[in-house]
Each structure stands twice: as C-alpha cells, then as structure tokens.
Amino acid sequence: MIAGVRLVSAVTLWLAAMMLTACSDKPAGDALVIYTSRGDELIKPLFDQYTAETGVEIRYTTDADAALITRLDAEGAASPADLLMTVDAGNLWLAAEKNLLQPVKSQALETAVPANLRDPQDRWFGVTVRARTIVYSSDRVNPETLSSYAALAEPQWKGRLCLRTSKKVYNQSLVATMIERLGAEQTEQIVKGWVDNLATDVFSNDNSLMQAIVAGQCDVGIVNTYYFGRLKAASPDAPISLFWANQNSSGVHVNISGVGLTTHASHPEKAIAFMEWMLTPAAQSFLANGNKEFPANPTVEPSAEIAAWGEFRADDLNVAVAGHRQAEAVMLMDRAGYR
Amino acid sequence: MPVLVLSLAWLDSQGEVWQHLADTVLSRLLINTLILVVGVGVGVLLLGVGLAWLVTSVEFPGRRFFERALMLPFAMPAYVLAFVMLETFDYAGPVQTFLRDVWPSLFGASFSGFSGRQPWLVVLCLVLVFYPYVYLLARSAFIARNPIFLEQARVLGVSARMRFWRVTLPMARPAIVAGLVLALMETLADFGAVSVFNFETFTTAIYKSWYGLFNLGAAAQLASTLLVLVLLLMALERYGRGRARYVQSSSQALPRKVVSRFRGWALTALLSFILSLAFVWPVLRLLQWVWQQGLAGFDQHYFGLLSNTLALGIGAALLTVTLAWCLAHARQRYAGVVTAVAARIATLGYALPGSVLAVGILFSFIAVDHWVADWFSWPPILMGSWIGLLLAYLVRFIAVAFGPVEAAYAQLRPVLLEVTRTLNVTRWYVLRRLYLPLLAPGLSAAVLLVMIDVMKEMPATLLLRPFGADTLAVRIYAMTSEGLWEKAALPALTLVLVGLLPVMLLMRERPRKSSDAEDGLTHPPV
Numbered sequence: 001m002i003a004g005v006r007l008v009s010a011v012t013l014w015l016a017a018m019m020l021t022a023c024s025d026k027p028a029g030d031a032l033v034i035y036t037s038r039g040d041e042l043i044k045p046l047f048d049q050y051t052a053e054t055g056v057e058i059r060y061t062t063d064a065d066a067a068l069i070t071r072l073d074a075e076g077a078a079s080p081a082d083l084l085m086t087v088d089a090g091n092l093w094l095a096a097e098k099n100l101l102q103p104v105k106s107q108a109l110e111t112a113v114p115a116n117l118r119d120p121q122d123r124w125f126g127v128t129v130r131a132r133t134i135v136y137s138s139d140r141v142n143p144e145t146l147s148s149y150a151a152l153a154e155p156q157w158k159g160r161l162c163l164r165t166s167k168k169v170y171n172q173s174l175v176a177t178m179i180e181r182l183g184a185e186q187t188e189q190i191v192k193g194w195v196d197n198l199a200t201d202v203f204s205n206d207n208s209l210m211q212a213i214v215a216g217q218c219d220v221g222i223v224n225t226y227y228f229g230r231l232k233a234a235s236p237d238a239p240i241s242l243f244w245a246n247q248n249s250s251g252v253h254v255n256i257s258g259v260g261l262t263t264h265a266s267h268p269e270k271a272i273a274f275m276e277w278m279l280t281p282a283a284q285s286f287l288a289n290g291n292k293e294f295p296a297n298p299t300v301e302p303s304a305e306i307a308a309w310g311e312f313r314a315d316d317l318n319v320a321v322a323g324h325r326q327a328e329a330v331m332l333m334d335r336a337g338y339r
Numbered sequence: 340m341p342v343l344v345l346s347l348a349w350l351d352s353q354g355e356v357w358q359h360l361a362d363t364v365l366s367r368l369l370i371n372t373l374i375l376v377v378g379v380g381v382g383v384l385l386l387g388v389g390l391a392w393l394v395t396s397v398e399f400p401g402r403r404f405f406e407r408a409l410m411l412p413f414a415m416p417a418y419v420l421a422f423v424m425l426e427t428f429d430y431a432g433p434v435q436t437f438l439r440d441v442w443p444s445l446f447g448a449s450f451s452g453f454s455g456r457q458p459w460l461v462v463l464c465l466v467l468v469f470y471p472y473v474y475l476l477a478r479s480a481f482i483a484r485n486p487i488f489l490e491q492a493r494v495l496g497v498s499a500r501m502r503f504w505r506v507t508l509p510m511a512r513p514a515i516v517a518g519l520v521l522a523l524m525e526t527l528a529d530f531g532a533v534s535v536f537n538f539e540t541f542t543t544a545i546y547k548s549w550y551g552l553f554n555l556g557a558a559a560q561l562a563s564t565l566l567v568l569v570l571l572l573m574a575l576e577r578y579g580r581g582r583a584r585y586v587q588s589s590s591q592a593l594p595r596k597v598v599s600r601f602r603g604w605a606l607t608a609l610l611s612f613i614l615s616l617a618f619v620w621p622v623l624r625l626l627q628w629v630w631q632q633g634l635a636g637f638d639q640h641y642f643g644l645l646s647n648t649l650a651l652g653i654g655a656a657l658l659t660v661t662l663a664w665c666l667a668h669a670r671q672r673y674a675g676v677v678t679a680v681a682a683r684i685a686t687l688g689y690a691l692p693g694s695v696l697a698v699g700i701l702f703s704f705i706a707v708d709h710w711v712a713d714w715f716s717w718p719p720i721l722m723g724s725w726i727g728l729l730l731a732y733l734v735r736f737i738a739v740a741f742g743p744v745e746a747a748y749a750q751l752r753p754v755l756l757e758v759t760r761t762l763n764v765t766r767w768y769v770l771r772r773l774y775l776p777l778l779a780p781g782l783s784a785a786v787l788l789v790m791i792d793v794m795k796e797m798p799a800t801l802l803l804r805p806f807g808a809d810t811l812a813v814r815i816y817a818m819t820s821e822g823l824w825e826k827a828a829l830p831a832l833t834l835v836l837v838g839l840l841p842v843m844l845l846m847r848e849r850p851r852k853s854s855d856a857e858d859g860l861t862h863p864p865v
Contacts, residue, residue: 039821059806066550215431
C-alpha cells in the first residue's frame, strides 16, 4: 500500500514536471510558426539551418494535408500559423480557395519560381518539383513500346500494368491534368483501359508497386520519381527503369511541394523572408536532394544522381489544375472502377 | 460535444456526394464493411473464446506460458501488423518468392501468383489484433465460473460438450459480448490497417470525402451514420447481457482436463503458430528492419519521443479512469435514465474513426477557446496544449475505462456502504479503506487498458498535440506517410515493447485472486 502511494506520487511528480517543462517552452510569441505535411526528417534540419543562419526561431507541427487545412480553417484569426507547407498543389489550391492564404508580392519569389509552379494570384509558391511517370521492368519491356500514360490503356498491356490506389492524391492530380488536357470523356476511357489492364489489385504505395515489378508480378507502372530514386539508391541493380511519359505530347506530369503565407499570419515579414530563403540555391539543393526531387528554382541544378535520369519535358500546365479538377477526377475514377 | 458537432453536419446537405457514392461505390463499401464486421466478429469469438477455454480448462505443455503470452498481440498496433502481414504474403514478399525459388515448376513464370491484398487477410489481421479483448474477458469469466453448476450438470449426466455449450458459455456470455463489442467498435474505427490492404470500408469513404473530395461536411455525415451502427452494437451488448444477474464467486479452481500427450503437444503447436503469426513474426521482421537501418534512430530525439509517449499514456489513463470512476459512481448513487444515457453518450467516442473524432474535438476546442478569449481575453487554453490533448484522449477512450470500473462497482455490495454510514468515520476514511481496496483491481485494469490504447493512438495526437510534442505514433506516421516503412520500424518496435509493459501487468494481476468475478470488463447487470 505504502509502496503504491509512493509510486503514484512519483508518477504524479514526474507528470507535473513534464507539464511544467512543456509550459516553460516559450509560447509562440516571436517564433515563426509553420504547419507542414512534410516529413520531420526532411524539414527539421532545414529549419535548424535557418535558425542557425538568421537567429529566427521556428516552431512547427506536422500532420496530413487535409487535417492541417481543416485546422487552419477552424482556427481562423486565432491561428498561430504563419506558413502552410504541403505536398501536392491540390492542397495549396484548396487552402487558397478557402481564403486561408494571402497573396505575397515578392520579386525574389517571382523570379525564382516559374509561373506554372505557383498560384496565378501569388498565394502559394512551389518549392520542390516531383514528376509522376512510367517505370518498367528492364528485363521484360522494350522501352520503345512505351509512349504516354494514355497508351498504357492499350491491349498490349493487358495483365501487365500495376497501379497505386486512386485514393492517393498523386493519382488524383495526374487524372485531373489528363481531364484538362484530353477532356473528361477520353480520360474516362483511358482510366477504364488501365483498370482492364491491371495485373493485380491496386497497391497502397508506390514502393510495393515497384517491388511487384521487380518480382515479376507486372511489367509497367506509374510512380513518383523520388520513390524510384530511393529504390535505386537501396538496390542499384534492381531490373527496373524510368521512362519519361508524354514526351511527344504534353510532357511529363509534374507536381510540387509548396508553401503559402496564411491570411492571419502574425509574422508576415519573417515568413516571407523564410519563403525567399527556401528558394535560394543552398536551401533548394538541400530540400531537393534530401528527398530526391527537383528544385523549383530552374537556376539550381539537380543532383548528379537525379540528373542521370535524363532530360525531360515537363507539362507546363499550371499545377493549380490539380486542385480545381481534383473532386472531378476522384468521381471519374470511381465511375471507371479504379479503386 | 464532439459527437454533437458532427451530427450538426446534417444541417448542411451534401446531396451530390451521396448521390455519387450511391452510384458508384456505396454497395461495395457496405458489403466490405459487412464482410469485415462479420468476419472479425466470428474470428475474435472463435479465437478469443476458444483460446480462453483451452488455457483455463485443458492441461497441456506450456499452458501457463500461453495463458499470459496470448495477450501479447494486444500491444501490437493494427496498422503495424497489417503492414508486416502484407509485406510477408504479397507477391513480392518472402513467402511467394521462396515458393517461386524452391518449386519453379509449380510457382514459376506460369503461375501468376496471388495478391496479398485480399479480404480474408484483412480480416485475419484484425482478428489477430483484436481477439485479446474477448480472450481477456472470457478467460476471467471462465476462471470465475462456479464449479457447483458444472458438478451438478455432470451428476445429471450432461456430456462434456453439452456442459460447455449449456453451462460454461452462457455463464460467460456477458463478458464475451462485452469483449466482442469492444473489438467490433475498434474494427469499425480502424483506418490504418484497412488502408494498408487498400480495402474500402465505410471508414475509408469518410476519409475519401474529406481528403479527396474536399468535403468535410459529407465526411461528418458519413461518420454520424457510422454511429447508428455503433448504437446497434450497443443494443446487441445489452441483449447479450440479458436480464440475468450473474453473481459468481468461486474459491476453488476447477480441475483442468488432462489430455493425451499427443493432443497436448498438438495444442502447444497450434497455439505457438497463432502466437508466431500475431506477434513473434512481426516483431522479428521489425527487428530485422531496425537492424538494417543501424542504430541511427537512437538519439536525443528518440528518448524525447519515448518520454512523451509514456507521459501522455499515463497522464491520460489516470485522468480518464478518474472520470470513469466519477461516472460509475454517479450511476451507482443516482441510478436513473439521465445517468444511464449520459454514460452511453460519453462512451460513443470510441467507435468513431480517430481522425473524425479528432476533428469534432478540434471544432469544440476552438469554440471554447474563442469563448474564453472573448470573456477573459486569455490565450487559447485547449488548442495545441497538453490539457487539450489529454481531454481528447478522455473523450476517445472513456469507453475502455468505463467497463472495468463499472464492473468493479457492481461488486460493491450496497450493504457495505450503508454500514459505513452508520459508523462515525470521515468520507476520506471510507474512500481509503473501503472504495480503494475493493475497486483497485478494476481501476488498475482500466488504467492499463487506456494506457495501451492512448500510446497507440495516432490521429488525435497528430492534430491536437502541442508544438514539438511528438510521440512514437507521430514518428511512425511521419515515416510511413513518406513511404519509409523500414525507418518506421524502430518507433514501431519501441511502441510494441512499451505496450508490453502494461499488458504484462494486466496479466500478472489476474490469476492470483480467487475473487476474479470482478475481473476485466465484465459489465454489471443493470
């Protein structure tokens, strides 16, 4: 009994101490506050670097894109957030649509980020670029038989195609772009063709999809380039290669990770300064190489590893299209039976 | 309150989304959800009751070990087991690769392989994670059964099999149903495991409306529809309890049946297989990934995660159980419709998908913070604070705490309380000398159960935690959302190991006491 009481008091004391340390952490106050859906591992070193260079403190929280946007929306003017950093332009588009982001007039940002990688009204800017393209088994596929996303719906790929679930925003953005380029009717035909060609049920992530190609379950698939980069870094001899899709038509589908200034930001100057810093060559290289992506700033060269995948023509459609056509794309894929 | 906020969503019609769902995926969603609920229901009953009966009634090699070890899968988060299972059995996984290498003639190029993403694997996975709810409760009930009834039945010439079906099982029914309902509520709320298998259920549709169609309103409507299912489950539980009043007390243990050596070892092998599949294999696989990653993950940050996880687990468990205690006390003292309904509503939060409940909580907190700011001009006290996060856990897990506490209360004989009133003692004295000792087993079981659940919790923690207050579950999310499963292995393994501690405490407490009737989550007769 006495031992129990001691244990309980010890635990209580420890908890109280935890709470106190938590409270003694400075409240937001002067620090720049960022809501981000990007991985801790990638961005924490970047934030630390910025703090070391400028002395500006950064506090941040991570969560899924939709959760962060909902939170920002619900908090309204009371939100402590200054910046929203997400992946996929669709999410940034949604935040802007809900008036959660405000326009930023910055010469530096306008020069650094190409027009198709930022909001036409300057409420968000791309920071890194990722392409979603075709991968194929180098054992079983002659790359000359490959051409476009649409061509994967042809009968020659019957039982040879692997796809990731349509619930993933990357596929939703890809189909949204196709709707913009080809129209809803043709896109639905293509998506139906994909579904008919599937070798197996759809995958829940790009990585297991590529492993299925390596293991021989299927021959072609569509993935984001950085997943391919990771796989190759882990096992350089894996019999799988990258193919740049749509080179003879609209170009490879690209998407961004990006950042926007919140409408109720309490530290707008600091926040803009940080955005501009993220587009400088050093920060760009760090971010892009950290996740094997392409820098949004075209004057910054990608790493040698990424450059080795070859030059490609990217779709120059404004990435905002991924947002305003996303719901349409989701419904289209549901109709086509793409799970 | 969060439940209310969600229900308010109905005021805003989202006809278009409903129409779309009805046209395309709704029938599949309903069928899938049905498969899941029925499959997991039958599975946890078979496994939970069967195993509980074996370890309490049959003597075989390693029985005492298995009696405890079979609770181990309780420490395994569903999403972790799901990933390991899929990775193991999918086409590119070790099992099929092995088959292709060893028997190329059978499983080689001509054999197209099979996809690991199949309904029965999802069901199996959830059964393996959730059967401990039933097992824990059924086992306590079997231990507590009164030998007199069985003796009488035997004297009357009832066969052993009939004795099980007609005497043992009906006597354990309330406990088994209580466990079943908890397992099914967890199943309905599960998002992590089903999305690993890409298995579409009602819950994934909620996320799809929110994330894909940008329509939180429709998501909230779907979520409140899910609540109807939960109310059905609760009705089932009441029905399961029946009108009977089970006052059980046995001071002598039943003799266990002795089986032939061969059968004994066969049982040992069977149980080892189940345990390997549900626990040993996933842990080994995680260990292997941790090994491949090296010890890079062990840093200052790592111990911060561990300490946050433990602090939140213990803090939330104590808070939740205290409140569950108050609730149970109120029900005991002021029995009536109001307290009964209050208790039901308070426990609804358990079956909602974590993120949806988290959003409901988010809206409530923000409303309170606004109000506080308007009246006292204080800074936000709930959003992004430790207090807020603890309150969120309270809402989500009070159902888990309420069961055992309520059951413990049912053991207090009213006459005891009346006696204390006639004695000239202080309330504090009564609390210390009467309530605490008598309620202790129920209370500690509740604390441990809530602690395990809180530490595994992910969505509410992500959305509501203070800046920098990362936990192991948050870390796992950060890694898996980037597709870095191997790097998630270290926090996942740690979470399993940390969860083992309360599981072991939970198991140690049981068998020693003979008055095991107050055990576990057995609900009291109402």
